[in-house]
Amino acid sequence: MAKVEFDVPEIKEFVEVPKIKDGAMAHSSPFVAKPDHQKALGFPGELVENWEDVAIGKMGDLLGKYRSFRVFLDICVKCGACTDKCHYYLGTSDPKNMPVARQDLLRRVYRRYFTLAGKWFPKLVGAVDLNKEVLDEWYTYYHQCSQCRRCSVFCPYGIDTAEISMAAREILDSVGVGQKYCNEIIGKVYKIGNNLGLPEPALLDTLEGLEEDIEDETGVTVKLPLDQEGADILLVTPSADFFAEPHVDGLMGYAKVFHAAGASWTLSSYASEAGNFGMFIGSYQNMREISQRIRKAALDLGVKRIVFGECGHAWRIAYSFLNTLAGPFDFLDKNYPVPQHICEYTYDLIQKGAIKLDKEANDDMVVTYHDSCNVARATRMGDKPGGQFSIPREVIKASCNHFYDMKRDTIHEETFCCGGGGGLLTDDLLELRVKGAYPRMDALRKVVEEHGVTHMAAICAICKSQFSKVYPYYGFTLDQIVSLHQLVSNAIVLKDEQ
Amino acid sequence: MILSSLFALLFLFAVAVLVLGTAYKIKQYINVPAPLKIPTTPAPTTKSGVVWRLFREVVFFESLFKSTKWTWIFSWIFHMSMFVVLARHIRYFNEPVWSWVALIQPFGIYAGFTMIIGMLGLLARRIFVDRVKYISSPSDYIMLLLILSIGATGLLMKFVEHTDIVTFKAFIQGIITFNWQPLPTDPLLLVHLMLVIILMIIFPFSKLLHAPGIFFSPTRNQVDNPREQRHIAKWAEKFETSDGQ
Known part of the structure; x- marks a missing residue:
């Protein structure tokens, strides 16, 4: 990693509101588009x-x-x-x-x-x-x-x-x-189908690799189907889930949940991206065009439901805007909200007792949870306001024995951004990202000291990437950020071919 | 009588600007669509829930309370006192005076003081908190000083230099009934009136629009039901046909 010269904010007893320093970040601008x-x-x-x-x-x-x-x-x-x-x-x-x-x-x-x-x-x-x-x-x-x-x-x-x-x-x-x-x-999405520019053959290869990994680890054959026509559920997930750490552990978690529930599901190579950077640039047209890909994939594959993987801004667009931008979804099963969040999906299964979780599998961790800003302040899960806070926590608590929340004024609707959202997750803004992570890092440091927290779970691809980048600046290690469905993945009890 | 006519005309002009200007802005807010669902969540899932949310916001300043207790206490005291003071002034406009207006007269006097205390607190924050000072324009100070002066001249008339309120009420009634009567010429009253006229005129052109504006704030007035109900703006409908849906 290239050395960047700047001071990392120092974590103190209390977060102090700093005195203003005019022009302190006037030098920080991202690269201009070609x-x-x-x-x-x-x-x-x-x-x-x-x-x-x-x-x-x-x-x-x-x-x-x-x-x-x-x-x-x-x-x-x-x-x-x-x-x-x-x-x-x-x-x-x-x-x-x-x-x-x-x-x-x-x-x-x-x-x-x-x-x-x-x-x-x-x-x-x-x-x-x-x-x-x-x-x-x-x-x-x-x-x-x-x-x-x-x-x-x-x-x-x-x-x-x-x-x-x-x-x-x-x-x-x-x-x-x-x-x-x-x-x-955004250009890559139009050309290839996802933010990372992962073409279909590479995607297929990756998914097969993950199937092998799950089989090696559990001895159970869990499929990660791609472009399977006639499947019930279309899973739309951020493309980072296909290869980045810890995202990929989350993806394996979703697959295991679908498997354990005996659900018929598929990913789409055409809509292989839940993220939608059209929102970050404020462009209704671009946001709409990207959303339409999901509609098309759902129609082409003939699915009945759409479920979104762990991604903050994607869930905002999915929950709040998708019906506007790519609806109406009257061709989907009306018994389920369109779309659903993977946490809602897993939570329902837990409520019904349809999947079994062995909490002890996560006993090596003491977990806290980072509310991602878009999920917390721009969406909902379930049918009650605030479900976006309780449902992910309920899923975590069902998956592990040791859970502690961070301070109240740093979670729920008052949560602090990871520092890399909104289209800023780029290395040319590294100084900004490290400094912007400070309030979250401070809150994390406190639960680490008070409760011995070892890991922070998140349900946003950007948060996960951002934390794995900035953790070292604050004395944490990369593996201390986990996907929420990684905890589920560890705890879920699988049976072969149901 | 020239002075009286001048003030009567200015007063009518100010009322017209206030009413028409604010109506124009409200019409503008109504006509501009909110193309996407953007309530700040957790948000109410029903219309009545939204009414309750706005009620809490307007009456208790709920979000400000969450944010900073000092600004909240000063601005809440200021606004609520101002409403009592305004209500107290209704007695100049109606005859016979409603009984509840008569009832609140003594409270209105206390409210005059608390209103000034609230504003002094807000002014102090603007001057002494470096962050608030940084974001303040001259107009932000002038606005506070303007309302402070209105309050101060009002209190001075009550406690130091009484004005002839019977004649003044006749003047106001005269404007309403288009039968102009002379205005008492005490300097305090003239300054007080002039400042109120200025305040009414700048209302629709300034940040004072926050009063009607809050009801149009999409993050506060939208129902959280995007999955259940499709929401689409007129201008966005043209995209629907272009790709043949």
Whole structure:
């Protein structure tokens, strides 16, 4: 790993709200997308000539399309409630990482061009003209927001910085300044079917390998079917589940659960990606196009249900947006919600006593659970509000004997982002990722000290990758992050061919 | 009488700007669709649940309470006091005065003080907390000072320099009935009125829009039922036909 020069935040007795350090992260910007990446998504290849007009035009367009954007830009009273809520502010001290200040980067331009107050008295209301410096600042600081929505929980008006940063990225894309990481990945989905660019033969090979691994480990033949027409359940999972650690252990867990339940299921090579980076760049069209792949796969394979694997933002799109973007799903079995989360699926089986779990198999671990931001603050599981907190925990508790939660103000809807969400999981933002992980690492450190916690479980591909990258900076080891269904996988009792 | 007419005209103008301007903004908020379901969860799964959530937000400032107790206590005291003070002023507008308005008159006076205490607290945070100072524009201070001055001139009229409220009420009634009456010319009253007129005029052009705006905040006013009910915006429907669904 290349050495990156920066100070890792020091873990103290209490998380202190830092004094502001102006410009502390002004140097942190991700790589800009190349013309090819841009054009594949229908965006201009590079900064267009009349970019000021295009940007203001796009802003006007979004103001007419998104009530959130319009209302949020108008109604902030600058009360400061959000200023100490962002993990990136807590980890970097850069005042532009305070949610309201981040919004203001766009709001002051909105005021200048779209409000009387800003047109007549710009200085008074803090309105500014759009120029290259402002545009660059947008690029820098709207790529220091993981769209985790923690600020929106505490805002008295529910102002959600994620909505603003999505709009900002959409405006940046429209003038030709996209982010390489997100836009290149979306291109891969269109070309190959998943974020990692894993083609069908490689996928098939990987799944066969996993079948062998499970058989070696348990002596039971568990299938991981691909493109099986007529299967009941289509599993859509983040492509990281196919090979990354600890994701792949989760995938083996899902397979074992399906096997133990005697379910007929399949993966799809065409929709081999649950993730949808169209959301990160705020692009309805791209998000829709990616979602339509899942609809097509479900129709082509003739399945009755759709289940999503462990992925945070994917579950937001699946739960909250899929019906809008790719519905209606009236061709699926109406006895089940569309779609379902793998945790809901496993939880139901546990409730019915349809699968057996041997908790002692996980006795070498003391587990805590990281609520992923998108799951916690933008979705639900089950039929009651808050099911997104209780259901994963119930599955964990059914799978292992030793479970402790982290501090209340760092879990549930107040959970801290892993530091790598929202399209920031790229090495060119490593400093930001390490610093942004600080509040979570601090909370983890405390349960480690108090309860001897050895492992943290998560249900998000990005969280898992992010933690395996930043753990060493805080004195943890890579194997201390586990997939939730890895715990299930360890505990589940399998019988051969039911 | 010129002064009285001027104030009567300004008052009517301010009311018109306040009402029409705010109505225009509300219409705008209604007309812009929310294309995706984005309630901050856990969120209510029913309409009545959403009403209750908004009620808690508007009456108790629930989210702010979760966030920071100091800002919460100052702003809650300020807002609630302001409503009592506003209610106390109804007596200038109706005749005979409703009994509940008569009943709250003494509380209105206490509320005048607590309103100022609340605002001083908010102002202190703006000045002394480095994060809040950083995000404050001149207009944020001016807004506080404007309302503070309105409160202060009001209290001064009550306790230091009484104004002729009988004549003043006749002036207000005169505006309502289009039968203009003279306005008392005490400087405190004129300043008080002028500041209120300014406040009404800037309302629809400023962050004061948070008052109607909160009811349109999609993260707070949406029902959490995306799997059960398909939600689609008008402008997004055009994509549906383009790929032949």
